[in-house]
Amino acid sequence: MTDIKVQVLGLGCAKCKSLYELVKGVASKFDPSIEVEYVTDITRIAELGVMSTPVFAVNGQVVTAGRIPKENEIHDALNSL
């Protein structure tokens, strides 16, 4: 299961940080070996093609952008892999 790549992307706003903490919490309960990457580099965010932050992405695919998803949405996204 360790090949799951989970990312939270944001420019460091309060919403982005709280999403990062939330995703880290859900992911560690789901599988403690998952590492959540916090991306703040503008170029990388822009390259993903999203226009609103924070972004929650799994394996390079955008799950939600511009809002903080519910815990079960994060869980479902990890589960569907």
Place this chain on the structure above:
Amino acid sequence: MMLLIHSDMNFIHNLGPAAEFFIYDSIKIFILLIILTHLMSLLRFYLPIEKVRDFLAKHNFYVLDYLLATIFGAITPFCSCSSIPLFIGFLEVGIPLGVTFAFLITSPLVNEVAIALLIGIFGWKVTALYILAGILIGVLGGVILGRLKMEKYVEEFVWKIKSDKIKKAEKQKMSFKKEMLLVSSEAFAITRKVALYVLLGVALGALIHGYVPEEFFEKYFDGAGIFGVPIAVILGVPVYANASGVIPIIQSLVEKGIPLGTALAFMMAIVGLSLPEALILKKVLKWPLLGTFFGVVVLGMITIGYLFNLLPK
């Protein structure tokens, strides 16, 4: 002692109107907020920003582009932390710099929270004028910034970014009921987020309403004379607050003698331009463009302030 009793009596005497003002305004504003956030969340669900961008990139209506960009800016929720991905995302698909700025100028000025508060506090007429003003500043600012040909003052790396076509995770087919639940939970999330600021703003407004003497501010603003509007705008720019807390206070200021145009220009400067936003935009704009952007918007707000002051009361 007499004085003390007298001021106590005054306090109690004024508590009634202040409390009434607070309760009545809070209820009215929250009903409007819930209705408007639902309408806007619904609109956004069916018209996400990516679709808006692709529409603007594909069509070329010249000046009408600026108008469309500002209208889209008004319906898009704005968070200053999203302004950079938006900025890059627009330029990348070939939307002109001026049109991009038109969007960026209007987006923070006109949004559902500001509109709900304006309707609740100032009524329909002022709200309509305010929306018109927000769109006008965006269109004019965008046209001017576009004409100045300042593309070279955008950081080079921005032009080099080529994003992948957005890889969205497979969206499960949602039932209509589920879609509406999602829209509604978004709407309530926005309302909850601003609730505290609204209550604080209305409470402060109520205190001013109940305790500050009539025409109190007029004395000070008479001294400022014709410079009242520019002073208000310049004072407002460094202040960073969202519309939800500011509008109720602005209304009380108007009630106590500050001209409507001056007060609204002050409010626009607070919600539309801020130092944190400038710092964020500095990552993609060089100083000459950042400075021109702020300068053009400040001038637009001052002009709108004067125009509002000329309106018959």
